[in-house]
Amino acid sequence: MNDPRAPGGSSANDMLRVLVVSHGHPNLSLGGAEVASYNLHQGLKSIPGAQSFFLARVGEDYPGHGRSALMGAEDADDELLYHADDYDPFLISNRNTADIRKDLRRLVRTLHPDVVHFHHFLGLGLEALYTVREALPNAAILVTFHEFLPLCHHHGQMVKTEGLKLCETASPISCHGCFPEIAPGAFLRRKQFIQSMLGLADAYISPSRFLADRYVQWGLPADNFSIIENGLNVSEKAEPRKLTGSRNRRSKFAFFGQMTPYKGVDILIDAVQRIPESVWGDDASLTIFGGNLGRQPEPFRKKIASLLEKAEDRVRFAGSYQNKDMPALMRQVDWVMMPSIWWENSPVIIQEAFFHGRPLICSDIGGMAEKVRNGIDGLHFRAASPEDLADRMIEILSNQGQWEHLHKGIQPPKTHLDTAQEHLNLYRAVIANRRVPRVELSGDLQQSA
Missing domain, CATH: 3.40.50.2000 (Glycogen Phosphorylase B;)
Structure with a gap:
């Protein structure tokens, strides 16, 4: 090559x-x-x-x-x-x-x-x-x-x-x-x-x-x-989120993308509802920025609805977004989640997350595993496994030094x-x-x- x-x-x-x-x-x-x-x-x-x-x-x-x-x-x-x-x-x-x-x-x-x-x-x-x-x-x-x-x-x-x-x-x-x-x-x-x-x-x-x-x-x-x-053609960078609350944790997770079966949003919601309440606490949350759920097959829509019912108020939908909105959205989150069940290639959200200094948690396959360095600027979990993803999130919520370590390992993406x-x-x-x-x-x- x-x-x-x-x-x-x-x-x-x-x-x-x-x-x-x-x-x-x-x-x-x-x-x-x-x-x-x-x-x-x-x-x-x-x-x-x-x-x-x-x-x-x-x-x-x-x-x-x-x-x-x-x-x-x-x-x-x-x-x-x-x-x-x-x-x-x-x-x-x-x-x-x-x-x-x-x-x-x-x-x-x-x-x-x-x-x-x-x-x-x-x-x-x-x-x-x-x-x-x-x-x-x-x-x-x-x-x-x-x-x-x-x-x-x-x-x-x-x-x-x-x-x-x-x-x-x-x-x-x-x-x-x-x-x-x-x-x-x-x-x-x-x-x-x-x-x-x-x-x-x-x-x-x-x-x-x-x-x-x-x-x-x-x-x-x-x-x-x-x-x-x-x-990446972005000029405005989002500063790290200001920590609030009694736990003072990096506990805000976000998913950006289309809500299709291939993007693994069902894996993510499933993982969230598996985390013990003592670990999740009242400060953690998952926000889903994306749309097109209504265009997906009915079995998938029903599966998402069932998972959301179990997850209760741990997950909230923020709807679709425009590229110009990304800096403002990134200011609200600490971690970017990429639970895709297909190989992916080089999703732009990886570059956007790194530009804004947000570590990623992604599936351990394909272009995601190539772009996100496990333990350096993000974490991998076993693809399509909500159990393994839940374990990674529990580690994060239980170890507040993890975010700072991964944040320091991020290299600026190419412009x-x-x-x-x-x-x-x-x-x-x-x-x-x-x-x-x-x-x-x-x-x-x-x-x-």
């Missing part, structure tokens, strides 16, 4: 035109990948040597133009929206290849970027890579991975559909086990199609080594991968400017070393399983 810090063959004074492509705009669809891609765009605009443009996909909930899939973004000359809603989630494919051939091709030929960097293709379709390569054979194409969507049809989580157990390997047979209505041969054709589209890229980026290793195991070349952490410079170095290296691929670019973009 490559070192993105190594400068490429171009002079640092050469201006590179970069098009950053995302599956959503953070002003319209707030998520980790949307924020990461937009932060990169803003970072590239702020450092010497790059001119950046941002293209974000919008879907059926956003009104489109009748004649073009392209639309301007409000109050931003260098940001564009691309309307795409005819999407095949199995193939990660856009059925509307006419708009791709007409509007996306016209856009990239007009902008003529040196680099096209896909931060995601969800909703947009892998055919976008094909069109960019066809329209700009000499441009460098890069892809950043945020989860396992090309590997896993189960929302890219690498979690079994039955029992939500962790999945170690993606294969046609194992995928057929999760989706018996889809034949193994269809999963094989899916893999071949997706790998052929990803093969048009010159380089791949992963924010965690864990995620990159999974893609290499799946079949992508290791030499094409670079590890670059997503940069969006740091990350933009690493990306710019990688772009130059890719351009200096790439050879224009000999690819047959004829026929219909659409493939079928």
Whole structure:
């Protein structure tokens, strides 16, 4: 895997035109990948040597133009929206290849970027890579991975559909086990199609080594991968919470994120209600900052309701939040909880917690275990085990020196400017070393399983 810090063959004074492509705009669809891609765009605009443009996909909930899939973004000359809603989630494919051939091709030929960097293709379709390569054979194409969507049809989580157990390997047979209505041969054709589209890229980026290793195991070349952490674009830092009450403890826990089965909020609530009253006391609390519970499957909603009834007033909901609210929210808490039952990659909440000096308690798997150093800047617990998580929380509440020790071990996360410079170095290296691929670019973009 490559070192993105190594400068490429171009002079640092050469201006590179970069098009950053995302599956959503953070002003319209707030998520980790949307924020990461937009932060990169803003970072590239702020450092010497790059001119950046941002293209974000919008879907059926956003009104489109009748004649073009392209639309301007409000109050931003260098940001564009691309309307795409005819999407095949199995193939990660856009059925509307006419708009791709007409509007996306016209856009990239007009902008003529040196680099096209896909931060995601969800909703947009892998055919976008094909069109960019066809329209700009000499441009460098890069892809950043945020989860396992090309590997896993189960929302890219690498979690079994039955029992939500962790999945170690993606294969046609194992995928057929999760989706018996889809034949193994269809999963094989899916893999071949997706790998052929990803093969048009010159380089791949992963924010965690864990995620990159999974893609290499799946079949992508290791030499094409670079590890670059997503940069954080935050200026206001929250000071440590002022301690009050007779116990004078660091006893305020918080969960930030969507309330889905994969995020493990049920594990967290279960753990809280297991802690003895003598340890929990009247000063401890868990606050859940997040939403979308109403969109989850009914069995999960019922499970949460039952757990909340047992936890009583130990847990409170604060609803969804915006990024701008984070400093104020962090001032209310001491510990950030990440009980995800899937591998995760590099959740932005880890960087946000570290920026504000809050230790994390997280599952001991995947990108979480890679980013949070057990006993140094946070604590691990056995994934999907409310018993083990309860034990960690009991240790914390019983040992007030723990927070100060972990707080001192936190290293400041990378800023969006740091990350933009690493990306710019990688772009130059890719351009200096790439050879224009000999690819047959004829026929219909659409493939079928």
